[in-house]
Amino acid sequence: MMAYHIKIRFKLLPGSRYAILLPFLLLSFQSQADTPLKGDIKNGQSIAAEKCDRCHGSGGISEDVDTPHLASQSADYTFKQINDYKNKTREDKNMYKRVRKLNDQQMADLALWFESLKLPEIDPSAKTNLKPPQVVAIGDTERAIPPCSICHGKDGKTTAEGVPILAGQSADYMISTMEYFKDGSRDNDPGAAVQTIVKKLSDIEIEAIAHYYAALGGRPAQIEQ
Numbered sequence: 001m002m003a004y005h006i007k008i009r010f011k012l013l014p015g016s017r018y019a020i021l022l023p024f025l026l027l028s029f030q031s032q033a034d035t036p037l038k039g040d041i042k043n044g045q046s047i048a049a050e051k052c053d054r055c056h057g058s059g060g061i062s063e064d065v066d067t068p069h070l071a072s073q074s075a076d077y078t079f080k081q082i083n084d085y086k087n088k089t090r091e092d093k094n095m096y097k098r099v100r101k102l103n104d105q106q107m108a109d110l111a112l113w114f115e116s117l118k119l120p121e122i123d124p125s126a127k128t129n130l131k132p133p134q135v136v137a138i139g140d141t142e143r144a145i146p147p148c149s150i151c152h153g154k155d156g157k158t159t160a161e162g163v164p165i166l167a168g169q170s171a172d173y174m175i176s177t178m179e180y181f182k183d184g185s186r187d188n189d190p191g192a193a194v195q196t197i198v199k200k201l202s203d204i205e206i207e208a209i210a211h212y213y214a215a216l217g218g219r220p221a222q223i224e225q
C-alpha cells in the first residue's frame with residue numbers, strides 16, 4: 001500500500017521568463033479535489049489484467065498506435081483521466097464503457113499500478129540527433145506559447161504530478177489528442193491551459209511535436225518517422 005494524493009505539483013525551470021505565467025495556470029490546476037486515497041498496486045494489477053490490458057498492453061505499453069501507453073504516468077494524471085472519462089468530462093464512448101462502473105478506490109488502485117510500470121529505455125545513441133521543435137524547447141513569445149518543456153519536462157518525462165509524460169507516447173495518439181484539444185472535442189484540461197496553447201499550433205507543428213516526443217522515449221515499435 002502506498003499513500004496516494006490527488007495533487008498537482010510543478011517543478012519550475014529556474015530563470016524561465018514563463019515562470020511568471022505559471023502561478024496563474026497553477027491556480028486553475030489546483031481547483032481539483034485534493035482527496036487522499038490509498039491505492040493498492042496488487043489490486044490495480046488484477047483489475048488491469050481483467051479490464052485494461054487487452055488494449056493498453058500487459059505492461060501498460062500498448063501495441064496499437066491509437067491507444068496510449070499508460071506505463072509510468074503519474075497516478076494523479078491517470079486517476080484524473082479515468083475519472084474524466086467516467087464523468088464524460090473527457091468524451092470517449094469506448095473508454096466510458098470500460099470505466100463507468102469503477103469506484104474511486106479501484107481507480108486509485110489502477111492509477112498506482114500504471115505509475116509503477118517502467119517505460120523501456122531507448123538506445124541512448126538513437127537520441128543524439130533529435131532536435132526539439134522550437135515550441136517544445138523555447139516556445140514562441142509572439143504567439144504567447146510557453147515552451148512545452150516547462151511543464152512536460154526537458155526530456156518529455158516530467159515528474160510533475162498531473163502532467164503527462166509525453167516521451168515515447170505513440171505519435172498517432174498524440175496527433176489525435178492534440179487535434180481534439182484544437183477542435184475543442186477534448187476540453188478536460190484544467191483552466192483550458194493546454195487547449196489554449198495547442199489551438200495556436202499548426203498541423204505541421206503538431207506532427208513534428210508528436211514525432212519528436214514519440215522518438216524521445218521508450219517504445220521502438222511505435223516510432224514510425
Ligand code: HEC
Pocket residue numbers: 047048051052053054055056066067068069070078081082091092094095098099110164177
Ligand atoms: C477497447 C480498448 C480499451 C480498453 C479495454 C481500455 N482502454 Fe483505455 N483507452 C483506449 C483508447 C483507444 C484510448 C484513447 C481514447 C481517447 O482518445 O480519448 C484510451 C485512453 C485511456 C487513458 C488516457 C491516457 C492518456 O494518456 O491520456 C487512460 C488513463 C485509460 N485509457 C485507462 C484505461 C483503463 C484504466 C482501462 C481498464 C479499466 C482501460 N483504459 C481500458 C482503449 C481502451
Ligand code: HEC
Pocket residue numbers: 025068080135136145146147148149150151152162163164166169174177178188189190193194197198209
Ligand atoms: C502549463 C503547463 C503546460 C504547458 C506549458 C503545456 N502542457 Fe501539455 N499538458 C499539461 C497538463 C496539466 C496536461 C493534462 C491535462 C488533463 O488533465 O487532461 C497536458 C496534456 C497534454 C497532452 C495530452 C497527453 C495525453 O497523454 O493525452 C498533450 C499531447 C500535450 N499536453 C501537449 C503539449 C504541447 C505540445 C505543449 C507545448 C506546445 C504543451 N502541452 C504545453 C500541462 C502543460
